[in-house]
Amino acid sequence: MSRLGATFDRLQRLDEKGLITFITAGDPNLSATVPALKKLADAGADVLELGVPFTDPEADGPAIQRSSERALLNRVTLRKTCEQVALFRQHDEVTPVVLMGYMNPILALGIDPFAQLAADSGVDGLIVVNLPPEEAAELNAALSPRGIDLILLVAPTTPIERIEALASSGSGFLYYVSIKGITGADHLDVTDVAQRVASIKKTTDLPVSVGFGIKTPEAAAAVAKVADAVVVGSALVDILGGENAFEESLKELHALTSALKRAIRAC
Amino acid sequence: MYRHRAGDNELPDSAGHFGPYGGRFVAETLMSALDELTQVYQDALDDPTFVADFKTDLARYVGRPSPLYEAKRFAAKAGNARVFLKREDLNHTGAHKINNTIGQALLASRMGKRRIIAETGAGQHGVATATVAARLGAECTVYMGSTDIERQKPNVYRMKMLGAHVQAVDSGSKTLKDAMNEAMRDWVTNIDTTHYIIGSVAGPHPYPVMVRDFQAVIGEECREQCLEQIGQLPDILIACVGGGSNAMGLFYPFLHDSTVSMIGVEAGGEGMHTSRHAAPLNGGTPGVLHGANTYLMADEDGLILDTHSISAGLDYPGVGPEHAYLKDAGRVKYVTVTDEEALNAFRLLSECEGIVPALESAHALAQAVKTSESSDVEDVIVVNLSGRGDKDLETVARIDGVSL
Ligand SMILES: Cc1ncc(COP(=O)(O)O)c(C=O)c1O
Numbered sequence: 001m002s003r004l005g006a007t008f009d010r011l012q013r014l015d016e017k018g019l020i021t022f023i024t025a026g027d028p029n030l031s032a033t034v035p036a037l038k039k040l041a042d043a044g045a046d047v048l049e050l051g052v053p054f055t056d057p058e059a060d061g062p063a064i065q066r067s068s069e070r071a072l073l074n075r076v077t078l079r080k081t082c083e084q085v086a087l088f089r090q091h092d093e094v095t096p097v098v099l100m101g102y103m104n105p106i107l108a109l110g111i112d113p114f115a116q117l118a119a120d121s122g123v124d125g126l127i128v129v130n131l132p133p134e135e136a137a138e139l140n141a142a143l144s145p146r147g148i149d150l151i152l153l154v155a156p157t158t159p160i161e162r163i164e165a166l167a168s169s170g171s172g173f174l175y176y177v178s179i180k181g182i183t184g185a186d187h188l189d190v191t192d193v194a195q196r197v198a199s200i201k202k203t204t205d206l207p208v209s210v211g212f213g214i215k216t217p218e219a220a221a222a223v224a225k226v227a228d229a230v231v232v233g234s235a236l237v238d239i240l241g242g243e244n245a246f247e248e249s250l251k252e253l254h255a256l257t258s259a260l261k262r263a264i265r266a267c
Numbered sequence: 268m269y270r271h272r273a274g275d276n277e278l279p280d281s282a283g284h285f286g287p288y289g290g291r292f293v294a295e296t297l298m299s300a301l302d303e304l305t306q307v308y309q310d311a312l313d314d315p316t317f318v319a320d321f322k323t324d325l326a327r328y329v330g331r332p333s334p335l336y337e338a339k340r341f342a343a344k345a346g347n348a349r350v351f352l353k354r355e356d357l358n359h360t361g362a363h364k365i366n367n368t369i370g371q372a373l374l375a376s377r378m379g380k381r382r383i384i385a386e387t388g389a390g391q392h393g394v395a396t397a398t399v400a401a402r403l404g405a406e407c408t409v410y411m412g413s414t415d416i417e418r419q420k421p422n423v424y425r426m427k428m429l430g431a432h433v434q435a436v437d438s439g440s441k442t443l444k445d446a447m448n449e450a451m452r453d454w455v456t457n458i459d460t461t462h463y464i465i466g467s468v469a470g471p472h473p474y475p476v477m478v479r480d481f482q483a484v485i486g487e488e489c490r491e492q493c494l495e496q497i498g499q500l501p502d503i504l505i506a507c508v509g510g511g512s513n514a515m516g517l518f519y520p521f522l523h524d525s526t527v528s529m530i531g532v533e534a535g536g537e538g539m540h541t542s543r544h545a546a547p548l549n550g551g552t553p554g555v556l557h558g559a560n561t562y563l564m565a566d567e568d569g570l571i572l573d574t575h576s577i578s579a580g581l582d583y584p585g586v587g588p589e590h591a592y593l594k595d596a597g598r599v600k601y602v603t604v605t606d607e608e609a610l611n612a613f614r615l616l617s618e619c620e621g622i623v624p625a626l627e628s629a630h631a632l633a634q635a636v637k638t639s640e641s642s643d644v645e646d647v648i649v650v651n652l653s654g655r656g657d658k659d660l661e662t663v664a665r666i667d668g669v670s671l
Contacts, residue, residue, distance in 0.1 A: 055439060055571040056556060058451045059294040065438060077568040103292055103555040108569025130292045130555065134282060155296035157458060162298070181456040207669055 002147055003096040007046055008207045008228065018229030019044060019220070019261045020209055022100065024067040025084055026076025027240050032083040032188035034091070036240065036253060041095045048074045049127070049231065052081045052101030059129045061184030063234035067174030067241055078105040078114070082121040089122035097135045098125035098151060098172075106139070115142035125149040125172045133169050144171070154200060156180050156192070160169045167204035173229065176200060176210045184234030188213040194226040217263035224264040232260055276402075278592065283472020283559075286409045286595065289588035291471040292555045296455045304462075305473040307377055312480075317487040319372060324369045325484060329359045331366075333485075335492035335649070340619040341632075346639030348646035352622070353489050353517065355653050362625065362654030363485060363513045364395035368464055370481035370491065372399035375462035382406045382461040386450040388415055388443035388509065389580030389627065390422025391654055392466030397431035399464075407431040410449040415579045422658050440573040443509075447557050467510020468587030471558030475587050482516025482647070488647060490520050497647060504529045504639060506651035507630040508548070509580045511587035513653035518599060528600070531590060532634045534576035535603030545574035547586050548594050548601040561588040577606035577662065578626035581655075606634040613656065613663065625654035626662065 001009070010017050021040045024237035025033050037048050057064060078101070087096050099118065106114050106128065117128065126148060130218065133152055140150050149172025154163055157180060167174060178193045179185050193210060200208050209229025210223050220230045239252045278285045291301060311317040325331040333354045342350035355363040368385075368547035375383060383400045384407070387393030393409040400407035407427055413435045416423050422590040426433050439445040447470075454463040468475045468482070493501050504521060508531040521527045536544035544550060547562040556561040556571060564572040564584035576582040602613075609626055612633035617623045624632060628651070635650045644649070656663075664671050 011519070031384045054569075056444065056448050059455065060559070061452070069438075072570065077570070079568070088293060104563070104565060105569035107554050108552075108565060129294055131294065131560070132291060132295060132298055135290050135292055135560075153295040155294070155298070157296050157299045159299060177294075177296060180458050182452045185456065 001120050002092065002149065002247060004149055005048065007096050008173065011046060011228070017224040017227065017264050017267065018046040018209070018265055019257070020047040020049055020211070020229050020231040021045040021257060022049040022051060022231060022233030023236055023237055024053055024071050025081035026053060026062065026071035026074050027067040027237065030075050030076055030080065032086070032246060033116055034087045038091055039250050039254050040257050041092055043257035045095070046229065047096045047098060049233070050081060050085065050100045051098050052078050052099055052105060053106060054102040055104065059182055061182040061234060063184045063237050065218065067237045070241060078109055079117070082117050082123065085123050086121040096124040097122065098127060099123055100127040100129065103128050103131050111139055111142050115146050115148065118148055119146035123148060127151045127153065127175060128148060133166060151175055153177055156196060160199065163200055164203045165259050167206060170206060173207040173209050174200065174204060175231070176208055176227070177212045178210050178223070179213045181212065183212055185213045188219060190219070190222045193223055197226045217259045220260045221263040222267040224267045230264060242255045275591065278589070279472065279476055283476065285589045285592035288477055288560050288591040289472060290560050291558060292560065293471045293558045294455055296458060297471070300458050300517035301471055303378065304374070307374055307661065308351040308473055308477050311374060311377060314594070320373055321370055323364065329365050329369060330357065332486065332488040333357050333381060335489060335496060336409070338620050341616055342639065344615060344619055345636040346642060347644045348639040348642035348648045350639065351633055351647065351649045352652040353483060353485060353649055354627070355513065355651060356624065356655035358621070360391070360395050360398050361657065362391040362395065363482060363516060364392040364466060366484055366516065367466065367478050367481045367494065367512060368392070368395040368399045371462065371464045372403055375405070376403060380460060380462040382457060382562055383464055384408045384450050384453050385464045385466060386410045386446040387466060388446070388582055388659060389578065389625070390415070390426065391580060393431070393433070394422050394425050396464050397426040397429035400431060401429045407436055408453065410434050410436050410446040410453070410599050412436050412446050414438070414441040415443065416663055418435060419579055419658055420661060427621040443579070444571065444585070451557070464517065467512040467587060468515045468589060469510040469557060469559065475559065475589055477516045478512050479519055479589065482512050483519045484519060485513065485516035485651065486520035489517060493647070493649070498648065500524055500527055501647045502526070503646065503648045504632045505532065505634050505638065505648060507532045507581060507627045507653060508586060508590060509583050509627060510585070511590045513651050515587060515589060517651045522598065529598070530634055530638065531601045532630045533601060533603045534578060534581035534630060535605040536575040538605055539603055542572070543575035544603065545576040545582050545584065546603045547584060548590060549603050551664070553591065557583050559588045561591045562586055562594070577609060578630065580625070580627040581630065602634060604630045604633040610663070610666065620654070624652055625656050626659045628653045
């Protein structure tokens with residue numbers, strides 16, 4: 001069974017909701033990435049999302065834009081991102097890693113060579129922010145025989161018939177974008193999210209994760225009541241991009257992640 | 268008005284593909300808005316009231332048809348051919364951009380969207396958007412890179428006079444591409460209330476086809492004017508290509524005229540042997556940016572490169588997907604013109620015809636000089652004079668060492 005499948009099975013057996021953390025590869029520098037991933041997994045992250053730096057992150061808010069800019073100063077590319085996953089796999093064979101990024105770096109590497117590199121590096125899933133399923137056939141055909149899930153996004157604006165179509169073509173889990181907006185936005189409406197997630201869950205057996213705009217343990221707990229997993233990104237990225245020395249940042253990363261996980265467990 | 272219908276063998280297909288190019292590469296949140304826009308646009312084309320309103324606005328507000336003017340002294344200096352200028356510079360607000368914003372403003376009204384956003388480089392599209400927003404009484408925000416704000420000050424002030432909010436964009440290269448990123452971020456955030464007026468034949472479906480259809484009035488008029496004034500079709504059409512809307516608008520109604528050849532002129536900046544240019548069709552590779560698959564200026568890792576052009580309206584790393592298709596199909600030839608060549612043409616047209624062209628359009632004029640040198644005396648060249656140069660006086664003065 002895939003790492004993602006095993007993780008969601010375990011969570012279900014434990015009757016527990018998942019925590020998915022997001023950081024950007026190479027932020028604030030390349031040697032930070034493996035220690036940060038290990039720290040997140042130690043502190044209770046169930047799935048690790050790793051952002052692939054891109055020059056034009058058009059769906060991201062300021063926090064993740066800046067993290068991409070920091071990583072690009074170190075010329076961290078898709079290839080180097082995969083290398084970091086391979087290094088992380090030397091320490092951790094269990095925790096799923098999902099890459100999240102934009103389409104152009106994948107096209108530049110080539111769809112098939114990328115899929116092979118990702119598989120060889122131990123990548124479990126892929127989220128391409130600017131790739132709706134209508135344009136995803138070729139990528140999906142390269143990923144699925146290699147056991148990599150192409151994770152589809154559902155938005156507050158997605159009509160119900162389309163959700164049904166997304167649910168039947170997606171794999172791994174569905175990612176519900178909890179707000180109309182960009183990552184890190186401030187206008188999360190938990191009641192609205194609850195209603196939408198409930199109607200999505202009626203259409204699919206895939207686990208449903210919710211992300212965009214969830215920053216605090218309280219918000220994470222509220223969303224975890226209705227979803228299978230909660231994604232937290234900008235708040236963690238802000239820690240890595242702060243003024244603190246790296247050791248200090250790792251401690252903060254650990255503290256926030258375990259607080260998030262505790263809140264989700266208690267919900 | 269040109270009508271596109273899926274299934275009539277015309278491109279794009281119903282998903283917005285021009286061969287391998289185009290399509291919709293956007294965040295899921297935007298998909299339903301793009302579906303709505305596509306539907307509203309298709310319905311509008313079938314609605315005689317819409318078509319009549321569009322034509323009336325173009326006639327009485329924009330001042331169409333724009334003249335086709337034979338530039339005899341320019342032609343004599345340039346070379347052998349006869350040179351005609353399609354005078355989009357005489358439109359209200361001074362460029363072709365208004366043709367598109369008039370059309371999209373009518374669509375915004377039909378959708379009941381009370382807020383309008385746009386990206387702008389040279390400021391011409393920003394001004395054209397602020398203008399239609401003023402007329403609608405709609406709230407308007409225009410995103411503009413801070414580098415462009417610096418080099419196109421008169422247009423920034425014009426937008427403010429028109430009641431628009433000009434939002435400076437400080438990320439990335441601080442030019443048009445970053446303004447477009449920021450406009451997309453605004454749009455996903457305010458999708459229920461806001462219509463995004465993209466200023467060129469770029470972006471996700473339906474923008475490339477819709478903007479082309481609105482701009483095709485340039486080519487339709489030009490075709491009729493050529494037949495009436497010269498008694499023949501032109502031999503060569505020349506237009507500058509930033510995103511490619513003035514070029515598509517001129518070219519599209521002639522695509523099936525096999526005797527008419529077409530040249531799209533990209534910004535060669537400091538030369539194609541340097542990295543300081545903005546010519547994706549000549550120096551780029553296919554990829555995905557801002558919602559479409561098309562030629563881009565990107566490095567081997569797929570990261571988008573900074574571009575350079577003296578002209579803010581051409582300073583963009585992508586290009587409309589239909590141009591990518593026409594390039595591969597060999598129907599249109601795409602060339603480059605440097606900053607210096609464009610400046611020379613800017614001065615030449617000003618001095619010998621009394622017309623100060625936009626620096627964007629000056630790229631097309633510079634190519635007309637090159638083409639005319641190797642043409643026959645009977646050849647008829649039409650240059651799309653996409654805009655006037657008032658906005659560029661400060662840039663040119665600075666090069667001349669004069670501060671205004
Ligand atoms: C006068 C003028 N011409 C051309 C352009 C380039 O745009 P496009 O290639 O879409 O015509 C601009 C853009 O700002 C412009 O202002």
